[in-house]
Structure formats: structure tokens, C-alpha cells
Amino acid sequence: MLACRSIRRGACSSLVWRPAIRLFATEAEASQVTPSLPPTSSSEVDEPTTRPLRKTRASLHTAIILNRSPLLTRTPTPFERAFYAYQARIHRALHNPFPYDFYFKQGSPLETRFNIEERRRERRAFGAPFGTVKLEERDEATELMEMSMRDETDESMPRIHEADLKDDLKNLNRKGQRNLYAMLRTNENGKDVWRLPTGPVEKGEPLHISAIRRLEDECGRNMDTWLVSRNPIGVYHPPKLNVSEPEAKNAVFFYKAHILAGQVRPKQSRYQDFAWLTKGEIRRIIDDEYWNGIRDMLSDF
Amino acid sequence: MRSLVASRSLLPLRIVKTAARYSTATDANATNAKREVIRRMLYPPNVRNRPSPTGSWRPDVGRALQRAIPSAQAHETIERAWKLYQRHLRKKRDAELERKFECMRKAMAELEDIDPTLFREANKTEDPRARSPAETEALKDAPSAERRAIESRMRGLFPRELKVPTDTPSKEGWQHEWRPFDRPLH
Numbered sequence: 098m099l100a101c102r103s104i105r106r107g108a109c110s111s112l113v114w115r116p117a118i119r120l121f122a123t124e125a126e127a128s129q130v131t132p133s134l135p136p137t138s139s140s141e142v143d144e145p146t147t148r149p150l151r152k153t154r155a156s157l158h159t160a161i162i163l164n165r166s167p168l169l170t171r172t173p174t175p176f177e178r179a180f181y182a183y184q185a186r187i188h189r190a191l192h193n194p195f196p197y198d199f200y201f202k203q204g205s206p207l208e209t210r211f212n213i214e215e216r217r218r219e220r221r222a223f224g225a226p227f228g229t230v231k232l233e234e235r236d237e238a239t240e241l242m243e244m245s246m247r248d249e250t251d252e253s254m255p256r257i258h259e260a261d262l263k264d265d266l267k268n269l270n271r272k273g274q275r276n277l278y279a280m281l282r283t284n285e286n287g288k289d290v291w292r293l294p295t296g297p298v299e300k301g302e303p304l305h306i307s308a309i310r311r312l313e314d315e316c317g318r319n320m321d322t323w324l325v326s327r328n329p330i331g332v333y334h335p336p337k338l339n340v341s342e343p344e345a346k347n348a349v350f351f352y353k354a355h356i357l358a359g360q361v362r363p364k365q366s367r368y369q370d371f372a373w374l375t376k377g378e379i380r381r382i383i384d385d386e387y388w389n390g391i392r393d394m395l396s397d398f
Numbered sequence: 399m400r401s402l403v404a405s406r407s408l409l410p411l412r413i414v415k416t417a418a419r420y421s422t423a424t425d426a427n428a429t430n431a432k433r434e435v436i437r438r439m440l441y442p443p444n445v446r447n448r449p450s451p452t453g454s455w456r457p458d459v460g461r462a463l464q465r466a467i468p469s470a471q472a473h474e475t476i477e478r479a480w481k482l483y484q485r486h487l488r489k490k491r492d493a494e495l496e497r498k499f500e501c502m503r504k505a506m507a508e509l510e511d512i513d514p515t516l517f518r519e520a521n522k523t524e525d526p527r528a529r530s531p532a533e534t535e536a537l538k539d540a541p542s543a544e545r546r547a548i549e550s551r552m553r554g555l556f557p558r559e560l561k562v563p564t565d566t567p568s569k570e571g572w573q574h575e576w577r578p579f580d581r582p583l584h
Contacts, residue, residue, distance in 0.1 A: 167563045190462035196439040223465040253566040269572040303519040318578040323557045331501040332508045357559040359576030393497040
């Protein structure tokens, strides 16, 4: 598993100090021109001294990529299955003979059962004459055990859930092998738009706290979630709708979280619908611009 | 599978004669039968004059190998095909990780550009043993189930509830009804 890494720019130590000098310059100038906010405000943009004096604010938003990681192992491809069977046959031919009398008490039903199963495995691996029973070894115990084994059923659950058959997009049991992501549907400017839960950052709040708060606010509290790291995993600049602030750059920082139990209950006032979708399904319902922003952050399978 | 010899005998194709040959014959007046069993398992006899249940190979090792491996060239081809396939998988996996890391790096660079304080906050390393004051407060008067849930989450480490994928799903499936409780935000 990946450890939570923080990105350090130790080699460029000079860059770390530059913002302090810039703050000084803007504060001195700003106090003459416009009423200034305290320089440590969280939503301020640090302008280099070559840009115009007028401070423009980049509004920050956080969005959450809520992921349900795979519940099932991947189905092996035919090539993988054939290769594993081939290797198993070679191992079976070459391995040390099994010390039966060390592991099974002589004459016990467990030993009989093991012998029957082992003969079947031999026959399946190598074919006849491997796995044949000599006439003198056939006894009543073997026959009784074979009869009881015939009545046994496999009680494990099927890998395809009924949610897959019914295409229930809200059910978290669907597509057990894949990574599912939570998408919410909202009405923006009269158009129905699917997007990840997003919201603005409040002043003075670290981004990851804002992300958790946003998630609880928009998707409800009926979920057991885990935020992976304090670092954002990506950034997206939504296209500018109004030309009144040409310098402002809206930035949406994405955070990854896992859902461990529960279900999304979207905020009724803002969202009409939600769905748990794989990466390919997300591609089909969002517009190209948004897709280019988030495609690299999602897992392929 | 073709077999080179048509005979159906189960005798070994070749008999191995090692330098040191010993037979771990059981003592006639053995006091402890269990000890004999263990001794036979640990020091199997390697005298190949009859098929023995505990030995280095099964008695029909040659015939079994004939059935398992079609030919040396076929074996080579299978190995190369498998290695090539693994290489393709590895390249795809590495490319995906590379893209994800690139996104992360760009996001951190932008964050540093926009706001250094937030950048510094995001860069702090998490100490698994640290507990915020809000968490200690919540732990004081929480019922035992909630206390266990809060205590099991260590910052910077994976939660216990994030399970490894299994071959078949559980009988209950996903727990859609989960009762929320007041958990301190980080």
C-alpha cells in the first residue's frame, strides 16, 4: 500500500523564504492604497511585485473523491488460469510426498476424506492412470465418506450481486471488483450536471479539515469515512463564468477519502440524485472539460 | 498430453543414487510410536528400492513430469509469455501511479503558490500516537463501542475497517445502515 507522502522541496530552500519578503512589500504598499486584510489570511493570493497593486483573491474550494475500494479479488484471465494450473501440475509432480501418518491419525474419517480428495486432485492434474484406486484399498469407510461428500453443497455467496443484475447505481454491492466513486447530480444554470461533492473553504481552516466538513455537509453523516491524507491529490480550475474578475483563479483541490460503511444521503437543498460509478461510467456522464480535470486522479480498474 | 511411452506402469523413470543412502527403518521394540512418526518425517529414507510414502520424490516422478511438461521448448515459451504478460501489467500499473503522483505534485505546487500557510499545514507529518484535544474530550464520556471506534483510528495509518478484497462476498454484503456518532474532525 502507498504510504502517506508529503512533498518536500528541500532542494529549493530559497523558494520557501520568498513569500515572507513578498508579504512585506505588499503590506507596505497596501497600507497606502487600500484598506488591507491581515497578511496571514488564508484566501489571499501572494502577488509578485511585478503584477498590479490591486489584490485579487483566488477562491479556494475543496472536493472529495469518495471511493469504495474493491470488495472482491479480480477474476483471473483465461491465460492466468491456464498458467496457474500448469504450475500447479509441475509442483504436484515434483514436491515431496506428503507425510500422511504425521498429519492424520491412521484409520480416521478425516484421513479417508483426504485420500479421496487427493485421488481426485491427482486425476484432474495428470489424467488416468493417476488417481486410480487399487481394488484391495477399496473399503466401506471410503464408500461411506464418498456418499456423504456427494451431499455437500458450496455455501459461498456468488460474486455477481443482484445489484449488478438490476443495475442499481445506488447500491454499494454493485461491481465488487471495481473501484466505485460517489457522484452527485445538481442543477446548475438550468442544466443537470453530475459532479463530485464540492464546496468553498472557510477562512483560517486547513484544507483537509474543510474537506471532511464538506463531505459531512454534502453527503450526510450516515457514512463511516476515512480521509487518506492531509495532502490534496489534484487541482482543477473551473472555467471562468463571469469576466468581472479577470485575475481571479478559482482552484478546486481534490481530497481522497474511502467509505467503509453506510450510504450517501445528499443534501436535499442542493442535490437531487447520487450514484456510485466506475471510471468508465463517470466518463459517459460528465462533460469533457471536467473529465480532463479529474481523469488522472481516479483508478482505472 | 502425449506420453512418450505407451506403457501404463507406475514405476519411476529413473532411480536416483545419492552418495549417502540411509534407511530410517522403524525400531521393532519402539517405545514411542509418535516419536517414530516424527523421525520418519524429519529423516525420510532415500533408498530407492521400493516406493515409499515419505521420501524426496513421489515414486512416479518421471511419469508425472512427462504428463505435466509437454516439452522443453513449450516450457520456455510459456515462461516467456508469462513474463511478457507480467511486464505489460507492471507497465500499466506504473503508468497509472505516475499519473496520480503527477496530479498530486501539481496540486501541491499550486497550493504553495496560492497560500504558503495552507501549504505548510498540508505538509505536516502525522504522528500516529498523537491525539488532538477534541479526541481526548470525546473519548472521556463515550460508550465503549464508540470509544473503540475512535481509538482504532490512528492518524496517518490505514483504518482496520478497510478490508482486503476476498474471493467471495460476505453473506450480509455492504452495511448500508450505519449509525452515525459524534466523531471529532481529525
